[in-house]
Amino acid sequence: MRPKIAIGITTYVDISGREFGAAIYQAHEETSKRLTPNKIRIWSAKHDVGTAYDFGSLWLTVMPFEKREGKGPDKGKLIEKGEFHVGAEWSRTGSLAGRGRVDFRPEIDRSLCDTLSIEFNYDPKIDWSVLFERIVDVCKPAYGMLHLFTELELSRSEGKDRFERFDGPLVGEGSFTSWKTSEGHWRSPDKWQLAERRYYRFLPQLSWANYFGSEFDGEVDAMRRKTGAGGIQRNEDGRFLRITDAISDVIDRQEFFDTEREKLKSCFADGFFRW
Template sequence: GHLVTLTENIFDVADNFPLFSARRAELKKLLRPGFIRLTNEPLATELPENSTPRHATPPDPDNTGKPAGMIGGNSGVSLSLDSTFKAQLQIAAATKAPYALLVTPLNQVISKELWDRVHEVQGTVYQINPPETIETIRILKRPKSAMRVPYIKISIVTDIDTTKWEFGRKVLEAFYETDSRLAPSRLDSDAKIWKLFRGVAACEKYWAKEGIINANKSGRGRVSVKWDCGWTRSEAVEYRYDMIHTMVNQFGELRPGWLKGDADADRKIDWRRLFHRLVELANPQFAILHLFTDIETRDDAFGADEHAIIATDDFLMGPPAAILKDRGIPNLAWATFFGREYTQEIDAEKLRANGFAVEAMGDGHLVTLTKNIFDVADNFPLFSARRSELKKLLRPGFIRLTNEPLNQATSPPVDFGPRYAPLLNGSWVIPTMRG
């Protein structure tokens, strides 16, 4: 091949951008039209005069425009202060670079921790609505618990090796076996490979696709990884499930796996059967199966204080291992599995004596609060009373949320018609500096 450079020194890009820009524009004219996708050049007056980033001014909150500086985002339904956001915000705090958190309609919840940290570094939050428009609108109120309801949530935290195809095959078969309408219609990977779902056997090469990433900022260290996997259904029962694989990082630390998903709340499906099978396969640290309705997802459902708001966000998300470790269990779900880490906390005989269904499974216990998961919608006072009763039988402080939502008599009846469950859960980050 051929190596083409535009000026004598790479720092001409910073020290003399007009020269670099002119040379690039000139080269584009010598190439086939359409070969290079970007034909325009930035205005040189907007760019830094040296290698120190200029602190650009974010858009006027009363107008729309493209945020400048460092841009962070994630296509998950619920955004929390994860390691990626922490790293970005640390750089923004150290360099004083403007920071913008860019969200889309898919981002339905932003945790209070992330929201506060963005504003601590004088950052801003903008919403963009692709593909209709690329203009951004500043968001002044934190999106809280805005998921479409009702929906079924399953969240399973496990430390077994989830990358083995034997495990993946059994997980996907569990959906088939529970209800044919749960057969995935698409399978994807972090490599953005989409394939029509043609049966379990066709999924093997996508379940834990191998890849290489840089292990440090210098790029000298490289490690082999197994990409996470997700599968969706857009007909009959709409859902999205993701398998974030168990892995050992470059420091030799175990990162537990996380199988999670949201689905239309279809009454004909035996959700307990599916959950039971997945728990059998994963022998998890912790797992929940819950039906979320507007009673628990509305603003400040469990209280308006900071502790309650953060715990509510964690409950809605279905807590991953990092949150369980740092903050503990946010709340009890209709079905909660307590793994070996919680053996000392669960007195199975005591709970059974008080009328709770407790089943020994693997290294832990599965506890359900009522006979049917749809009691959460049909008879929330009963479900709420049972949850409050169970909390009193557990160690004080073991469950973070102690209050129960008020069951408003004026609430509209729960609609279990076709709904769009939260979809497209991946991640994207645009680390960029510009004037």
């Protein structure tokens, strides 16, 4: 299996505007022109893209819907009416193949998050940190991750449950707030308890690069006190944490990477990592 890069973004910023789509395209282009998306799919419709404007124009598609009582020609009384906010799915074809998708919060609950998932074939010549940091600047996430997945990394998730798996872009509130009961059932905070939903307490595993927004404040502050701020870089909205200096360490210095990862994990509260 060819190693894969994964970037996952979970944000409460409304990133549905076309300017966000254009900025994500530009983040790819400024990192390397070999990364720029050239195809977009909106459900079954496929489009070629070649500029940030093209990409931004297809970033969000609004589709109206209505639900009625019956199924016949008349269909009966209107029960519900609204809009689907459909996010783009894109790809980059060629030797450095990649794909991504954006998912927007539903119209009926604007308190939920938007998510961004990106995967690429790994190339050591690309500075993946640049792409990650530029996307973080655009999205201001509650959590962002960048990791290099190898066969070994993927094998460690085999047989694990949904929120325990660490095998690709890690996104969505449930990844950070859901817990497993003693009976083996997954539970999540009450959807009406906004403060509880925004208190992030878990990760399945520590990625090579992590961005912790304010939702992780309690967990990261405790970790920071233990490490003396080593490895943590702060910006105005959150904190970056990298395990080593180079993402290639996941492959080229695997034992060293594993050791450094376990050292950092030991500084977080017991139970913060699902395994």
